[in-house]
Amino acid sequence: MNKFIWINGKIFLSTDAKINVTDRGFLLGDGIFETMRVVNKKIPHLRLHFSRMEKGCDILFFPSLQKELLIKGIEEILKINEINNGSLRLTITRGDGPRGIIPSGDTNLTILLQVFDPSKTILPPVRLVISRYFRDGRSPLSVVKSTNFLPSILSRIEAKNKNYDDALLLGQTGSIAEATAANIVFLKNNILVTPPLLDGALPGTSRERLLKAGLCEEVSVKPEELSSMQGAWLINALSIAPVTTINHFSMKKSFHEGEVIKNYLFPDIK
Structure with missing residues (x-):
């Protein structure tokens, strides 16, 4: 994380930035x-990020x-912060509120922007375990x-405790939903597929781009079908x-499809 943080239109040194202890x-x-x-x-696909956040604001009754x-x-x-490449996190909360569950009548959002130095885009291979969450x-x-984010946090902790890199959460349908911080794409019968939203997948921006480009289809994948998968990849915006x-x-490696996904989502990475 870099030296300065933006909160509600003002920039602070990260060491001086404060969120009220009554923030919901x-x-x-x-x-x-x-x-x-x-x-x-620049933020690639900022419109997609804003669109998802707008839907979230509507569902949470935020302004x-x-x-x-x-x-x-x-x-x-x-x-x-003199950041050319890296990542940015936008966080919006309902802001300060009284004790209890019901918020006050006036909503004064807390809006926070943080930037981070570059991290790897092409990650090493991962081993997954199916979570109990x-x-x-x-x-x-x-x-x-x-x-x-507790279900994802606890799933990742339990995966690490079992010597896996990450975990897959199932949906209430019994099919695979997603990983703790990424959507999953499978190669099934030579077709790239990803779990539908009904199975619990978050509508990730990279997932949406693959679907709109016709490079991937929404298909449910049951745990018992894993033996027939030809490959799998975790994807997110980063x-x-x-x-x-x-x-x-074992996920049978498919180099070509992995390159197709990478080249479409991250064309600047050679």
């Missing part, structure tokens, strides 16, 4: 966030997204990138990682 995002996980890639001082303020804030925080694709919250195993099933 801190106390109750009452917020949403987006993590975006920075390339040449409408202040796009002009955010665009100006993004430009300011990238410039003052679930995602519910029937819930409106399943499409919200909420700051309440990276792609090939999957080598899920539980005891």
Whole structure:
């Protein structure tokens, strides 16, 4: 993380930035966030990130997204931190509130922008285990990138404790939903497929791009079908990682399809 942070239109030294102890995002996980890639001082596919956050604001009964303020804030925080390439996180919470679950009548959002130095886009191969935690694709919250991230956090911890790199969560349908911080794409019968939203998948921006480009289809994948998968990859806005195993099933490598996904999502990476 870099030296300066943007909060509600003002820039602070990261050591001086403060969130009120009554902030509902801190106390109750009452917020949403987006993590975006920075390339040449720009946010690729910013419209997709804003679109998902707008839907999240609507579902959480937040005021409408202040796009002009955010665009100006993004430009300011990238410039003052001298970031050309890296990542940016936008977090919005309901802001300060009284004790209890019901918020006050007046909503004063807390809006936070943080930037981070570059990390690897093409990640090393990963080994996955199926988690005991679930995602519910029937819930409106399943499409919200909420700051309440406990199922993913606990799934990742348990995976690490079992000497795996990450975990896959199932949906209430019994099919695979996604990994703890990424969508999953399978090669099934020579076709790239990804779990549908009803199975609990978050509508990731990279996932959406592959679907709109016709490079991938929505298909449910049951755990018992893993033995027939020809390959698998984890994708999000920042990276792609090939999957080598899920539980005891080996994912047969398919170099070509992995290159197709990488070249489409990250054309600047050679």
